[in-house]
Amino acid sequence: xxxxxxxxxxxxxxxxxxxxxxxxxxxxxxxxxxxxxxxxxxxxxxxxxxxxxxxxxxxxxxxxxxxxxx
Numbered sequence: 001x002x003x004x005x006x007x008x009x010x011x012x013x014x015x016x017x018x019x020x021x022x023x024x025x026x027x028x029x030x031x032x033x034x035x036x037x038x039x040x041x042x043x044x045x046x047x048x049x050x051x052x053x054x055x056x057x058x059x060x061x062x063x064x065x066x067x068x069x070x
Contacts, residue, residue: 020070024049027045
């Protein structure tokens with residue numbers, strides 16, 4: 001039988017990669033155009049997911065996510 005905690009941690013690892021790498025990358029690519037938000041607001045929008053992830057990580061695990069800090 002599979003280890004349920006290992007599977008859960010795998011899901012959190014994938015969610016962390018999505019929140020700290022994939023979403024900011026997509027936001028920087030799509031939102032920093034002058035027709036959309038522009039560079040300043042696009043960068044601000046790209047920083048929201050890692051900041052939220054670090055807050056959730058601090059509350060849930062009582063530690064700061066190194067990937068969110070980078």
